Amino acid sequence: MYHLFYKRKELTDEEEQEVCKKCQFCCRYMIEPLNADHSRLEFLKAWGGHRIVTDGENVYSIKPFACKQVTDEGCKIYKERPYWCKQFKGGDTSNVWIPFCRLYEPISEDEKFEMLKKMAPPPLGIGPD
Ligand code: SF4
Numbered sequence: 001m002y003h004l005f006y007k008r009k010e011l012t013d014e015e016e017q018e019v020c021k022k023c024q025f026c027c028r029y030m031i032e033p034l035n036a037d038h039s040r041l042e043f044l045k046a047w048g049g050h051r052i053v054t055d056g057e058n059v060y061s062i063k064p065f066a067c068k069q070v071t072d073e074g075c076k077i078y079k080e081r082p083y084w085c086k087q088f089k090g091g092d093t094s095n096v097w098i099p100f101c102r103l104y105e106p107i108s109e110d111e112k113f114e115m116l117k118k119m120a121p122p123p124l125g126i127g128p129d
Pocket residue numbers: 026027046047067068069070071074075076077078081082085
């Protein structure tokens with residue numbers, strides 16, 4: 001999977017878990033749009049609190065401290081972690097995350113070229129009428 005100029009590394013679930021356990025970025029510095037459905041409330045409860053901020057248009061929930069469940073060895077409640085934590089896939093769900101996410105790596109110059117070629121519009125005179 002490609003995102004901008006990064007691609008997800010090809011790792012097994014177990015290997016990804018090890019990478020995340022060492023990184024812990026998501027469990028320590030989470031910013032998210034506020035959406036108070038049941039799964040988010042479950043997540044906020046597990047985290048241990050949050051602060052509401054707005055840029056005048058959108059409302060976000062920021063966590064001024066790390067999740068209370070995270071330890072140097074990883075999540076204390078990993079097997080029973082909230083649904084939202086189970087669904088969250090770092091850079092897959094937010095482009096903002098990619099530069100931090102160790103599940104991604106920058107693509108090569110050749111891959112960039114191929115990707116940009118695919119994104120380029122067709123030459124004039126070719127394409128839908
Ligand atoms: S509950 Fe566990 S997986 Fe979810 S943010 Fe906290 S430490 Fe991370």
